[in-house]
Amino acid sequence: MHLNNLTGNMNKLKHRMGTREIKLLSTGGNPIQNKEVKVAQTKHKFLFGCSEFSSLSYRNNELEGEAREKAEERFEKFFQLFNFATLPFYWHNFERTKGSPDTKRLRQAAQWMTSKGVKLKGHPLCWHTLAAPWLMEMNNADILKAQLERIHREVTGFKGLIDTWDVINEVVIMPIFDKYDNGITRICKEMGRIKLVREVFEAAKQANPEATLLINDFNTSESYDILIEGLLEAGIPIDAIGIQSHMHQGYWGVEKTLEVLERFYRFKLPIHFTENTIVSGHIMPPEIDDLNDYKIAQWPTTPEGEARQAEETVLHYTTLFSHPSVESITWWDFVDGLWLGAPSGFITRDNRAKPVYDEIRKLIKGDWWTGEVTAVSDETGSLHVTGFMGDYELEYQGKKLVFAIDRQNEPLTFEI
Amino acid sequence: MHLNNLTGNMNKLKHRMGTREIKLLSTGGNPIQNKEVKVAQTKHKFLFGCSEFSSLSYRNNELEGEAREKAEERFEKFFQLFNFATLPFYWHNFERTKGSPDTKRLRQAAQWMTSKGVKLKGHPLCWHTLAAPWLMEMNNADILKAQLERIHREVTGFKGLIDTWDVINEVVIMPIFDKYDNGITRICKEMGRIKLVREVFEAAKQANPEATLLINDFNTSESYDILIEGLLEAGIPIDAIGIQSHMHQGYWGVEKTLEVLERFYRFKLPIHFTENTIVSGHIMPPEIDDLNDYKIAQWPTTPEGEARQAEETVLHYTTLFSHPSVESITWWDFVDGLWLGAPSGFITRDNRAKPVYDEIRKLIKGDWWTGEVTAVSDETGSLHVTGFMGDYELEYQGKKLVFAIDRQNEPLTFEI
Numbered sequence: 001m002h003l004n005n006l007t008g009n010m011n012k013l014k015h016r017m018g019t020r021e022i023k024l025l026s027t028g029g030n031p032i033q034n035k036e037v038k039v040a041q042t043k044h045k046f047l048f049g050c051s052e053f054s055s056l057s058y059r060n061n062e063l064e065g066e067a068r069e070k071a072e073e074r075f076e077k078f079f080q081l082f083n084f085a086t087l088p089f090y091w092h093n094f095e096r097t098k099g100s101p102d103t104k105r106l107r108q109a110a111q112w113m114t115s116k117g118v119k120l121k122g123h124p125l126c127w128h129t130l131a132a133p134w135l136m137e138m139n140n141a142d143i144l145k146a147q148l149e150r151i152h153r154e155v156t157g158f159k160g161l162i163d164t165w166d167v168i169n170e171v172v173i174m175p176i177f178d179k180y181d182n183g184i185t186r187i188c189k190e191m192g193r194i195k196l197v198r199e200v201f202e203a204a205k206q207a208n209p210e211a212t213l214l215i216n217d218f219n220t221s222e223s224y225d226i227l228i229e230g231l232l233e234a235g236i237p238i239d240a241i242g243i244q245s246h247m248h249q250g251y252w253g254v255e256k257t258l259e260v261l262e263r264f265y266r267f268k269l270p271i272h273f274t275e276n277t278i279v280s281g282h283i284m285p286p287e288i289d290d291l292n293d294y295k296i297a298q299w300p301t302t303p304e305g306e307a308r309q310a311e312e313t314v315l316h317y318t319t320l321f322s323h324p325s326v327e328s329i330t331w332w333d334f335v336d337g338l339w340l341g342a343p344s345g346f347i348t349r350d351n352r353a354k355p356v357y358d359e360i361r362k363l364i365k366g367d368w369w370t371g372e373v374t375a376v377s378d379e380t381g382s383l384h385v386t387g388f389m390g391d392y393e394l395e396y397q398g399k400k401l402v403f404a405i406d407r408q409n410e411p412l413t414f415e416i
Numbered sequence: 417m418h419l420n421n422l423t424g425n426m427n428k429l430k431h432r433m434g435t436r437e438i439k440l441l442s443t444g445g446n447p448i449q450n451k452e453v454k455v456a457q458t459k460h461k462f463l464f465g466c467s468e469f470s471s472l473s474y475r476n477n478e479l480e481g482e483a484r485e486k487a488e489e490r491f492e493k494f495f496q497l498f499n500f501a502t503l504p505f506y507w508h509n510f511e512r513t514k515g516s517p518d519t520k521r522l523r524q525a526a527q528w529m530t531s532k533g534v535k536l537k538g539h540p541l542c543w544h545t546l547a548a549p550w551l552m553e554m555n556n557a558d559i560l561k562a563q564l565e566r567i568h569r570e571v572t573g574f575k576g577l578i579d580t581w582d583v584i585n586e587v588v589i590m591p592i593f594d595k596y597d598n599g600i601t602r603i604c605k606e607m608g609r610i611k612l613v614r615e616v617f618e619a620a621k622q623a624n625p626e627a628t629l630l631i632n633d634f635n636t637s638e639s640y641d642i643l644i645e646g647l648l649e650a651g652i653p654i655d656a657i658g659i660q661s662h663m664h665q666g667y668w669g670v671e672k673t674l675e676v677l678e679r680f681y682r683f684k685l686p687i688h689f690t691e692n693t694i695v696s697g698h699i700m701p702p703e704i705d706d707l708n709d710y711k712i713a714q715w716p717t718t719p720e721g722e723a724r725q726a727e728e729t730v731l732h733y734t735t736l737f738s739h740p741s742v743e744s745i746t747w748w749d750f751v752d753g754l755w756l757g758a759p760s761g762f763i764t765r766d767n768r769a770k771p772v773y774d775e776i777r778k779l780i781k782g783d784w785w786t787g788e789v790t791a792v793s794d795e796t797g798s799l800h801v802t803g804f805m806g807d808y809e810l811e812y813q814g815k816k817l818v819f820a821i822d823r824q825n826e827p828l829t830f831e832i
Contacts, residue, residue: 172638176679192682193642194649222588223639226609230646233610263592266608 015324016046016368019386020403021411024377024396031381032416038395040372045389045406046321047119047328048364049084050346051275054335055109056088073351078334079116081346081361086274086330087113087162089122089154092130103157110161120162121330123274124169124216125151126200128177128184135183140190143183148203155207164212166242166274167204168197172219172227179290193227198236205237216242216274220260228267241267244275246332248284248291248342251312257319265325272328273320280309280336280354281343294340301336301343301354310355317363382411431740432462432784435802436819437827440793440812447797448832454811456788461805461822462737463535463744464780465500466762467691470751471525472504489767494750495532497762497777502690502746503529503578505538505570508546519573526577536578537746539690540585540632541567542616544593544600551599556606559599564619571623580628582658582690583620584613588635588643595706609643614652621653632658632690636676644683657683660691662748664700664707664758667728673735681741688744689736696725696752696770697759710756717752717759717770726771733779798827 024032057063058071087110088094095101110120126147135143155165170177174196175188188196197215204213215231215238217224231238241264245252252260264271280301288294320326336345346357370387377383385392387405394401394414401414440448473479474487503526504510511517526536542563551559571581586593590612591604604612613631620629631647631654633640647654657680661668668676680687696717704710736742752761762773786803793799801808803821810817810830817830 172642176638192645192649194645221639222592223637223642226588226639226643226646229608229610230642230649233646234649 012322013368013388016321016388017386018389018405018407018409019384020392020405020409021382021384022394022403023380023382023411023413025381025413025415027415029415031379032377032396033379033381035377035396037375037377037383038372039370039375039385039387040393041370041387041390042393042402043117043391044083044364044368045391045404046368047084047272047330048082049086049119049121049328049330050078050082050334051088051123051330051332051338052078052082052085052113052118052334053088053338055085055113056105059108059112060105070351074335074347075116077347077351077353077357079118081357081364082118084119084121084328084330085113086121086123086166089125090127090130091132091150095132095150098132098134101153107158107161110158114161119164121164121166121214122154122158122162124166125154125204126167126184126196127169128174128182128188129170131182131184133182136181138183140187143187144191144196144199147184147187148199151200151203152207155204155211159208159211163208163210165204165214166216167213168200169216170218171197171215172217172221172223194230194234194236197231198234201236201238212239213237214240214242214272214274216244216272218244218246218275220245222263225263228264232267238269240270240272240327242272242274245273245316246275246277246291247312248277248279248294248340248344249286249288250283251278251316254315254319257316258323261320261323261325265323269325270327271323271325272330273326274328274330275332276316276329277332277339277342277344278309278312278316278356279342279344280305280356284342291340296341299337299341299343301345301348305343306354306356310359313356314359314363317360321363321368428738429784429804432737432804433802434805434821434823434825435800436821436825437798437800438810438819439796439798439827439829441797441829441831443831445831447795448793448812449795449797451793451812452790453793453799454788455786455791455801455803456809457786457803457806458809458818459533459807460499460780460784461807461820462784463500463688463746464498465502465535465537465744465746466494466498466750467504467539467746467748467754468494468498468501468529468534468750469504469754471501471529472521475524475528476521486767490751490763491532493763493767493769493773495534497773497780498534500535500537500744500746501529502537502539502582505541506543506546507548507566511548511566514548514550517569523574523577526574530577535580537580537582537630538570538574538578540582541570541620542583542600542612543585544590544598544604545586547598547600549598552597554599556603559603560607560612560615563600563603564615567616567619568623571620571627575624575627579624579626581620581630582632583629584616585632586634587613587631588633588637588639610646610650610652613647614650617652617654628655629653630656630658630688630690632660632688634660634662634691636661638679641679644680648683654685656686656688656743658688658690661689661732662691662693662707663728664693664695664710664756664760665702665704666699667694667732670731670735673732674739677736677739677741681739685741686743687739687741688746689742690744690746691748692732692745693748693755693758693760694725694728694732694772695758695760696721696772700758707756712757715753715757715759717764721759722770722772726775729772730775730779733776737779737784 171193177185281299284294336343336349347353375383389405391404587609593601697715700710752759752765763769791799805821
């Protein structure tokens with residue numbers, strides 16, 4: 001069986017697809033011959049994600065009235081699109097008072113998101129920005145100890161709910177970060193980048209050997225490239241390379257995106273595009289060096305901006321989805337007006353789905369989705385399902401079976 | 417004994433100085449009491465160097481008449497200033513035809529320079545620019561083999577004459593260099609930076625375990641910093657960090673120089689400033705990205721430019737000599753009009769010493785030099801010599817002794 005709507009994508013996206021042979025037998029073991037079945041994809045293997053911090057207040061009953069209703073509406077739109085979400089573990093906020101981590105609220109949110117079929121990533125475990133301020137009162141040995149204990153606590157505590165972590169964030173700039181003194185820059189300066197990365201990754205790996213551990217950076221220059229080579233040569237257990245692409249200052253374009261992909265591709269590790277932003281308002285001026293320095297009262301979304309945002313985002317997702325190394329794209333943020341107040345959402349502040357929402361939905365649940373099709377088993381009871389990698393459901397005479405299409409697909413036999 | 421002309425520098429430059437106790441005995445073993453001796457520095461430990469490529473044509477009798485006389489004049493000036501020189505081993509020129517290296521001419525030059533008391537460095541053993549063109553006909557495995565054999569041949573062949581090598585040049589850009597295809601970029605792209613650097617350093621170390629092996633780069637950003645950390649974590653035997661500072665586009669200034677020094681200082685390795693340029697003409701426009709792209713018919717030296725060059729170069733040398741990690745400063749070039757046609761020399765094309773020559777001479781053989789002084793031995797025949805590290809001569813009643821002042825200075829006893 002070949003699904004009609006896929007043929008156009010077959011060549012360009014064949015790395016995203018697979019074919020699985022399924023043999024249907026009656027409970028007596030006889031082949032179910034020449035029968036129609038319905039097959040449909042239920043979930044992507046590729047991680048289409050988004051930052052999702054509002055789940056904390058929503059699931060901890062901190063919203064009321066209209067705010068709660070709006071949140072409900074948003075999550076409905078969210079779950080139609082995404083199978084992956086990034087939850088906030090910024091140490092500054094997560095453990096405002098030493099010894100009082102925000103574990104309970106996070107767990108509430110994580111359990112709910114997981115129950116909706118969304119896979120989660122915790123972000124980040126080690127970062128100079130938003131480091132816990134009370135680290136500053138410690139000496140460097142104690143800061144490192146606190147950092148490693150923190151990693152152990154979170155990675156162990158959320159095991160099963162959160163098994164993907166941005167272990168360390170923005171290491172390229174970490175020891176030379178000079179906007180303000182902080183505990184993490186101090187220890188990175190003393191230890192050097194590689195020794196610190198080794199410590200935090202080994203702590204995370206020890207706490208959850210099954211976890212997917214990322215390094216993440218906004219610096220996509222050869223500095224990051226060279227850093228990763230050094231880390232891998234040093235034997236540090238990095239599972240995936242995280243690349244931020246906050247494009248508040250304008251879309252990178254396909255050429256730059258491919259150039260970045262080509263450089264990181266050589267490590268033969270999965271690449272996650274962890275923080276993607278394209279705004280639907282005016283572009284942040286190019287002279288701003290640190291995006292955080294851009295502070296304006298209002299950053300409105302505009303009709304022209306929304307058209308451009310949709311067009312560029314489609315191009316961006318298509319470029320990334322077409323590249324064999326990329327395993328995840330996470331948007332930043334779902335709703336306008338969050339980080340930097342930017343109109344970077346898929347929906348507006350008043351919950352209107354912007355063109356980008358519809359266009360990306362057409363890709364994720366359209367062009368790149370194996371919709372319901374009818375297949376017919378042969379004389380031996382076998383049929384072949386070709387489709388995008390992910391979870392599938394097969395229906396035969398009211399009975400349902402689930403299976404997956406992945407990179408490797410052994411034939412399956414079902415007694416039905 | 418304290419030498420008068422040093423007191424002003426004592427604090428700032430104490431890392432450059434040492435004190436040695438010398439006991440003078442008669443041949444019978446009795447102390448030579450209360451006698452005057454003369455002591456003078458004869459050579460710096462610090463390596464004050466310069467690129468010196470014209471020694472090849474000069475010492476291989478390829479110059480005649482006026483050209484030869486001018487060369488003689490130049491070398492006279494050269495040897496008054498420098499105790500270190502960089503000789504050219506650019507593969508493209510050194511082995512224009514495969515199997516016919518320019519060893520003999522190089523050896524002629526090297527032997528002569530060495531006989532003048534000048535220590536030598538070979539530059540470079542591995543570089544994408546000026547790579548041998550015939551590498552392009554080989555597959556990558558053979559290119560690497562040829563590269564390692566080349567290193568073995570040069571480092572073994574010149575052992576004793578040249579024991580300091582720029583083993584690899586400009587690794588940061590090496591695998592992404594895209595101006596033209598070449599064999600070295602090809603293998604660096606395939607192997608990655610760290611694996612290639614390991615191979616070339618191990619080959620050089622094996623060929624001459626006593627050699628001082630440098631990595632060298634014009635990129636002084638965090639990319640180089642991160643690369644070096646990765647190389648050292650990988651256990652690669654780098655003896656010194658080479659930093660180029662071709663300032664055709666203007667003097668860095670003290671602040672940038674100190675910032676660069678601070679970042680590389682943390683590796684606790686000697687730092688060589690390997691290629692220093694400040695022009696005495698107009699400044700190359702800032703929009704030029706690759707210095708090699710700047711091609712003009714004439715780049716004249718000017719009186720104002722010469723005054724500025726002298727002032728900035730004094731500041732530059734003083735900044736570097738004051739930093740404890742720096743062990744060498746090499747100027748690029750001695751005479752105007754060589755690389756890029758730049759008026760970067762200490763002397764003009766017609767052999768006029770520019771102000772920079774005199775000013776740097778005042779430092780190297782003045783402020784930073786322990787000139788001849790008189791010392792008096794005590795009752796036990798002992799005297800203490802404090803001065804800049806280097807070689808010294810002591811004269812007593814027409815007899816001469818030589819000794820050195822270094823970082824560690826065991827007392828010496830001479831029977832005279």
